[in-house]
Amino acid sequence: MTIGTIAKLLSAEIFTGEELSEKEARTACGSDLMSDVLAFIKNQSVLITGLTNSQVVRTAEMMDIVCIVIVRGKRPTDDMVQLAEESGIAVLSTGYSLFTTCGILYANGLAGGDRILA
Amino acid sequence: MLDMQTASKPHRAKLYLHYEIDGDDFTRAGEASSKLKQSLKQLGLSPAVIRRAAIAMYEGEINMVAHADGGVIDVDIDTAAITIVMRDTGNGIEDIDAAMKEGYSTASDEVRQMGFGAGMGLPNMKKHSDYMKIDTKVGEGTTVTMKISIMSE
Numbered sequence A: 001m002t003i004g005t006i007a008k009l010l011s012a013e014i015f016t017g018e019e020l021s022e023k024e025a026r027t028a029c030g031s032d033l034m035s036d037v038l039a040f041i042k043n044q045s046v047l048i049t050g051l052t053n054s055q056v057v058r059t060a061e062m063m064d065i066v067c068i069v070i071v072r073g074k075r076p077t078d079d080m081v082q083l084a085e086e087s088g089i090a091v092l093s094t095g096y097s098l099f100t101t102c103g104i105l106y107a108n109g110l111a112g113g114d115r116i117l118a
Numbered sequence B: 001m002l003d004m005q006t007a008s009k010p011h012r013a014k015l016y017l018h019y020e021i022d023g024d025d026f027t028r029a030g031e032a033s034s035k036l037k038q039s040l041k042q043l044g045l046s047p048a049v050i051r052r053a054a055i056a057m058y059e060g061e062i063n064m065v066a067h068a069d070g071g072v073i074d075v076d077i078d079t080a081a082i083t084i085v086m087r088d089t090g091n092g093i094e095d096i097d098a099a100m101k102e103g104y105s106t107a108s109d110e111v112r113q114m115g116f117g118a119g120m121g122l123p124n125m126k127k128h129s130d131y132m133k134i135d136t137k138v139g140e141g142t143t144v145t146m147k148i149s150i151m152s153e
């Protein structure tokens, strides 16, 4: 699924990364806990979160995540947008909740990429 | 303030990087890890090695700001490995065995509001490095040394 498609499905506002709309994202994760994103997530390309601070972008950068979706209509802070621009990460904002956002993307074919922990 | 100096010795393919970490500004934590990532990319290392080093150092950098008063990071890269030494003069870790367990955290509410404090950082640093050592003394500080092998990938 391309970042452009994600933006369309979520009626999202694009704050930075307009030029990345053709970039492919294969998997996604939804979390407000960056500790968990850093510890559990493998090869995810979209981060869906309700958290808005610069560490969200730093975490995405370390994890090679290409797109951040902020939920519930929150806006990214200015330093988030600036950091994301520098790192080539798209930042979108949608009015949907975390749960609904994940549901829409999952229903349209974006995978979770989970490894089930036995 | 964050400061980076690099000195390379091309004949021995060795690179030293030095970073100073401000302990007062949580929003800027991660700048050093971001710079390390860029330097490793320029060296043309594999994405898997770069990601392991970046995640390991980022977790350590967050810890230096969240649990100590910042500090210094020295990174040494040769053809075999990336060695990251992170030093702080914070309060030290009282019980290392507890701190190494997933879920153990003494993080403040402020740190938790930023999305951290799950007690996952130290175990994650161990997971992403091939060697990790913690030297700590209560009241004096903590030094974490991590080695990430370049050959293993």
Ligand SMILES: Nc1ncnc2c1ncn2[C@@H]1O[C@H](COP(=O)(O)OP(=O)(O)OP(=O)(O)O)[C@@H](O)[C@H]1O
Binding pocket: A035, A036, B059, B063, B064, B066, B067, B068, B088, B090, B091, B092, B093, B099, B100, B104, B105, B106, B107, B115, B116, B117, B118, B119, B120, B121, B122, B123, B142
């Ligand atoms: N540099 C340090 N100086 C003093 N104490 C530390 C340091 N690093 C870690 N600790 C202690 O070890 C605990 C566990 O660290 P760890 O990184 O695993 O979890 P955390 O930082 O609390 O949460 P997370 O990393 O998941 O955001 C910390 O809560 C803190 O008590």
Ligand SMILES: [Mg+2]
Binding pocket: B059, B062, B063, B117, B120, B121, B122
């Ligand atoms: Mg930590």
